[in-house]
Amino acid sequence: MAAIQLTDLTKRYGDHLAVDGVDLTIELGEVFGFLGPNGAGKSTTINILLDFIRPTGGTATVLGYDAQREPRAVHERVGVLPEGYSLYDRLTGREHLRLAGRLNGCSVDVETVLDRIGLAPADAERPAGTYSTGMSQRLALGMATVGDPDLLVLDEPTSGLDPHGVSLLKRLVRAEADRGTTVFFSSHVLDHVEAVCDRVGILDTGRLIAVDTINGLREAVSAEMPGVEASGAELPDELTLEALFELYTTGTDASRQQAAVPGGEQ
Numbered sequence: 001m002a003a004i005q006l007t008d009l010t011k012r013y014g015d016h017l018a019v020d021g022v023d024l025t026i027e028l029g030e031v032f033g034f035l036g037p038n039g040a041g042k043s044t045t046i047n048i049l050l051d052f053i054r055p056t057g058g059t060a061t062v063l064g065y066d067a068q069r070e071p072r073a074v075h076e077r078v079g080v081l082p083e084g085y086s087l088y089d090r091l092t093g094r095e096h097l098r099l100a101g102r103l104n105g106c107s108v109d110v111e112t113v114l115d116r117i118g119l120a121p122a123d124a125e126r127p128a129g130t131y132s133t134g135m136s137q138r139l140a141l142g143m144a145t146v147g148d149p150d151l152l153v154l155d156e157p158t159s160g161l162d163p164h165g166v167s168l169l170k171r172l173v174r175a176e177a178d179r180g181t182t183v184f185f186s187s188h189v190l191d192h193v194e195a196v197c198d199r200v201g202i203l204d205t206g207r208l209i210a211v212d213t214i215n216g217l218r219e220a221v222s223a224e225m226p227g228v229e230a231s232g233a234e235l236p237d238e239l240t241l242e243a244l245f246e247l248y249t250t251g252t253d254a255s256r257q258q259a260a261v262p263g264g265e266q
């Protein structure tokens with residue numbers, strides 16, 4: 001059984017094709033980064049996985065359950081940090097975690113979750129309405145992990161986080177993966193998925209244009225883009241999300257690549 005299986009998944013808003021025939025399999029235990037610029041279709045895909053919206057065509061299966069026909073079974077096993085999450089201004093951080101436990105029908109070790117998300121006990125006593133964006137984001141993330149879900153779906157989890165918050169998130173994702181949780185998270189920042197993801201998929205205007213390991217992407221870039229060399233264990237500085245898009249959206253033919261790359265042969 002795959003953690004997530006998308007087959008020819010399509011979502012159309014009127015004339016606009018937001019998700020365009022996506023086929024994707026994510027194995028159990030994988031940490032998968034779903035990359036794409038604004039408007040690529042990441043949230044639409046995630047919302048279909050959770051049955052918040054219905055696809056126009058194709059199927060989405062989550063942990064063996066049909067996302068549209070068995071959403072309750074999906075929700076019971078999946079922890080979610082939605083893109084537009086909201087907190088209760090008057091409830092404290094601690095109360096939010098207890099609430100997440102009640103909604104999941106499970107007990108919560110509040111101190112462990114606070115430690116996991118780097119929220120000081122004193123801050124956990126304050127109403128969430130007084131939190132900074134980063135603190136709110138970390139609390140929402142902690143709520144997603146309550147109940148030890150089999151799959152964590154995180155929509156742009158690093159937005160609003162400072163570098164410390166981003167490294168906390170990376171640690172949290174790795175810790176979840178180490179205990180066997182599958183993690184699927186979207187981002188438009190390559191740096192934020194680097195080092196934590198086993199594989200990444202790149203979505204561009206609704207189409208999945210590449211699925212590979214970061215190393216695989218690096219090798220493709222070094223093979224196709226002049227002046228970009230893969231060396232050692234570190235990614236080359238030039239490997240930005242923009243460089244990847246340039247590579248994958250212009251095809252893999254070397255001559256087209258050279259024409260597309262600034263400084264390449266004309």
Ligand SMILES: Nc1ncnc2c1ncn2[C@@H]1O[C@H](COP(=O)(O)OP(=O)(O)OP(=O)(O)O)[C@@H](O)[C@H]1O
Pocket residue numbers: 013016018036037038039040041042043044045083188
């Ligand atoms: N309810 C809607 N009605 C019409 N168009 C929509 C709707 N929701 C999304 N879209 C369009 O579908 C496309 C994909 O949007 P989506 O929010 O899935 O992208 P995204 O990759 O998550 O972007 P972002 O990184 O900005 O969140 C965009 O062009 C968006 O304008």
